[in-house]
Amino acid sequence: MKRWIDVDPLDWYYRDTLEITRMRTDLTGDVEVLSGMTYNVxxxxxxxxxxxFVTVSGQQEFLVPDYKYHVNNPVFVIVNGVEVLPEKVENGKVTMTNPLSAGIEVVVIAYGIPDRKDIGCVNTPYNRVGDYRMPHATLKYASTYHFSYSNQPESCTVLGVKLKRLLVTVGAxxxxxxxxRNAIGFQRDVFVIHKGEVYLPYMYNGxxxxxxxxxxxxxxxxxxxxxxxVESGRVTYNDRFFGDVRIRRGDFFALMSRIYENLxxxxxxxxxxxxxxxxxPIVDKDVILSQWYSNDVLTLLDEKFHDGCYVxxxxxxxxxxxxxxxxRAEAVTFLNRFIEWITEKYR
Incomplete structure (x- = not known):
């Protein structure tokens, strides 16, 4: 699956978004410079x-009664792990170009349209707080499941994508x-098996x-x-970029701070x-200190050029x-001054 399901190769910001997505703040690669916006409504x-679906011989149509067509809610069809373009998509039904043989796995996916709310100047996606649980399922032989390094490694493949086994110790x-949940977090390429129960990242719910x-x-x-x-009724997603969402000044400085840390x-x-x-001296310093990005903002605001002027x-x-x-004017100004300062600092 793509890192951002709402970023298309034809989007003008496609290359830049993917490049900065690959950046990490540290050498271990654990912390992304650009994190997604979580949502679940x-x-x-x-x-x-x-x-x-598992096809019967000659099957060409697939009924999806819960699906309602919308240009912002396209359907993706995966046939035996390979994405295939359907011939026709309409409310409640997907039609393939040719009839399929029996016994083929077909998965129809619609990622939905996130609802949004206005918070000040930001139109942001909803993320209801809850006791989230990773999507999970009980294995057929859960009662006699056992793990050993001497056995063949455990494996997990989702629509042709192989995930990595994550070892997690659960104390008494x-x-x-x-x-x-805390071990997997928003990682996208791992799975966990614990006492015959398999757990996958949020994005693979269903x-x-x-x-x-x-x-x-x-x-x-x-x-x-x-x-x-694997299923869970309590998940939160982190797979959209939300390129049209406006950003607060504090959030923007947090992003620059992560790039600074990476460099x-x-x-x-x-x-x-x-x-x-x-x-x-900052008049509204107390407001900054009350936010999650306080360290990022205050660190950057205190930086100076070699001539003593604040960046x-x-x-x-x-x-x-x-x-x-x-x-837009502030964004251009801040980015330009950030580049000038970083160039001066590390050249």
């Missing part, structure tokens, strides 16, 4: 939908679901997965595989550290106004 009638008395594992079957330890559908770790051997004692200007009244939406 959809417009009524345009919910996320995944339907799996701990909630396995919570521990596994997807069929082929799981290979070891279990005792009829008294003999052997390798087996099966197809399961620092790339070109120096010193550990990156935020400025814990910024000296620059980033404040408003005339000495405020930064982190919750105000950034204008």
């Amino acid at each position: 959809f417009k009524e009638g345009y919910e996320r939908m995944v339907k799996r 008395g701990s909630d396995a679901g919570v521990v596994i 997807f069929p997965a082929v799981i290979g594992y070891n279990a005792v079957i009829k008294g003999v330890s052997r390798r087996t595989s099966e197809t399961v559908v 620092h770790n790339r070109y120096t051997d010193r550990a990156f550290a935020y400025n814990d004692t910024p000296l620059r 980033f200007p404040l408003y005339e009244d000495g405020k930064f106004e982190p919750e105000a939406c950034i204008t």
Whole structure:
């Protein structure tokens, strides 16, 4: 699956978005420079939908009664792990170009249309808070499942994509679901098997997965595989870029700070550290300190060029106004000054 399901190769920002998506703040590659916006609420009638079929001989039509056609809610059809363009898509039905043979797996996916809400100047997707659980399924031989390094490695394939086994230790008395959720987070390429239960990333909710594992079957330890559908009613997604959402000044500075951290770790051997004692007087500093991006913003606002001038200007009244939406003029100014400062700092 694409990193951003709403970014198309024909979009003018496609190349830049993908390039910055590949950037990480540290050398371990754990923290993305550009994170997605989480969401889990959809417009009524345009919910996320995944339907799996196993064809009968000559089948060409696939009924998806929950699907309502919309230009912003296209259908993707995966035939035996390969994306295929359907001949026709209409409300409740998808028609393929040619009849299919019997026993073929066909998965019809519609990613839905996220609902949005206005928060100040930002029209942002909804993300209802809840006790999220990773999509999961119980394996057929869960009661006799066992893991050993001496056995053939466990495997998980979702629509032709192979995921990596993530080893997670669940301590006595701990909630396995919570521990596994925290371990997987928003990673996209891992899976976990714990006590015969398989867990996948949020993005695969409702997807069929082929799981290979070891279990005792009829008294003999052997390798087996099966197809399961992982599901959870409490998920949050992180697979859209939302390129048309406006951004706050504080968020924009957080993004620049992550790029700064990436460049620092790339070109120096010193550990990156935020400025814990910024000296620059800022009238609304208390507002900045109350936000998640306070370290990012205050660190950058305290930076100076070699001539002693601050890199980033404040408003005339000495405020930064982190919750105000950034204008195109401000974005260009900040980026240009950021590039000048970084070039001066590391050349």
